[in-house]
Amino acid sequence: MAGQLEVAATRLPAGPFLYRALLGFVCLSAPGLAVEVKVPAEPLSTPVGQTAELSCSYSTSVGDNFALEWSFVQAGKPISASRPILYFTNGHLYPTGSKAERASLLQNPPTGGVATLRLTDVRPSDTGTYLCDVNNPPDFYTNGLGLINLTVLVPPSSPICTQSGPTFVGGSTMLRCSSSEGAPKPVYNWVHVGPSPPPSPGSMVQDEVSGQLILSNLSLTSAGTYRCVATNQMGSASCELTLSVTDSSKGRVAGTLIGVLLGVLLLSVAAFCLIRFQKERKKKPKESYVGSELREDAMAPGIFEQSSMKVDSSKGLLERSPSTSTMTTTKSKLPMVV
Template sequence: MARLPGPLLCGALLGLVCMTAPGRAVEVRVPAEPLSAPVGKTAELTCTYSTSVTDSFALEWSFVQLGKPISASTPILYFTNGQLYPTGSKAKRASLLQNPPTGGVATLKLADVHPSDTGTYLCQVNNPPDFYTNGLGLVNLTVLAPPSGPRCSQTGDTSVGGSAALRCSSSEGAPRPVYNWVRLGSLPTPPPGSMVQDEVSGQLILTNLSRASSGTYRCVATNQMGSASCELTLSVTGRMAGAVIGVLLGVLILSVAVFCLMRFQKERRKRPKETYGGSDLREDATAPGISEQTSGMAILAMGSWRSPPLPPL
């Protein structure tokens, strides 16, 4: 009989022991498909495991929000030393289907689910010295909710011949709602191709607008949980009407300017004019442009000047 090398013999014996000894591996099983629950109801997140439960057995449920990494998970509850400890913001709504969870069932019950409960839940079993083959299970939960009241808005050129875009969007709703635009009333049907809508984005494109395009438009957001709607009124104006309005506005501004100018001229004519007659002139009057100081200096100079004496006869 051939002899096996020492390390190879040890590995073979270890593998044989692992295959024959029951309960030496930790195996967690969760649903492969995502789970869903209506808003306000109780969700059951199934998790089962197989291991030889000992005093070192520990179970933990944690949660990570949609779009965040697993490393950002926060605890919901954990079971250790025969005691259950709910924790975190979901503590009052979280419980176990079986307590204590030592019979191979670790299913989590979450009551009164909210849209913010949508995300990934982690079921982790720890039972040393048992080794792990798969000690962690991930369960994806979607909380179903009807669409919130959508918001309607419009952009673009709403004059005759122009194009406009009507938009509609709900901030909440799962599954994601689809959007449908309808025009209210018994107005004529727009020409084919002049109304194009996208049910996913909630956008309605109106091209080659006419006065018949005016009216009230309603957007309905719908999913399997319900529907909600909003409305807006579209008013299409003629390009000629816009030009006429511009001309009238210009005439109005010009009329106001002329009125103000005429009033100014009228007030100016009412003011009395200051006139001076020849008899009103005084000897000490100062000529225009000559200051009083200059005039005084001239008078002093005249007083100090004497005519030269006449020669003797």
């Protein structure tokens, strides 16, 4: 075969493009020189904790240079970001990476045309794209790489129920429900539970994908317990929320009544304080001014002191008090001018 290629090449005019085209045609037509890898066309899915088998088969003439490599890339990332899981070369198997303890080959050595990967105890982080790459130089490659998409199925985790918006009569509010885990992504369904009648269908609008429930035109009958159920093919989980609805008109009346009572209380306290202040002021004694106070028995200057007469009860005579034997005037000390 090599001699035929050399003869064909010497008879052709010079030109690399024509030479490569002829060489490719000869290699494709020669049996056992093409490498072709086959993998499932449909995505695979495996429940969490189970074992996944990623089927990969190939056709080639296995030689001393045969090599097989399995690699993995997380969902949403380019193929160029893939990382090896295991590879087989020179008759030996070499697991590698974070999945080394859980990854193995269904047939080892994989020289019989089967390169299926077995992955035990699958986890949510195992969801992504797996690459089966067969290399057997100098065989010509037609399709030496196969891609398999794997989804690890996870039941929904317990969702969290929340509420936002006013809850008074005539208003609107929103309930939310969300699970942090679940594959495929769960759908959400809200139901009203309890003895009270459910709200009218027109006042309840829910989105099964986002988990939102909008309650409009609230009434007192809208109050009660609401349950959200998150469901996927692996199972379901739920949470509950109790909604209270208040009558705004009653709230305004109650607020006005409370304001009036507070006003009356403040006025009563002010009146009590004022009355007590007046009483304390009346009880307080008057202040005395010593320097400017006049004695009632003081005699004005220029007026004669009157003598006091004492009656001697034994003699029956009137006697003058020694203190009144002399009389003085303020005028006698002043010179008299004629």
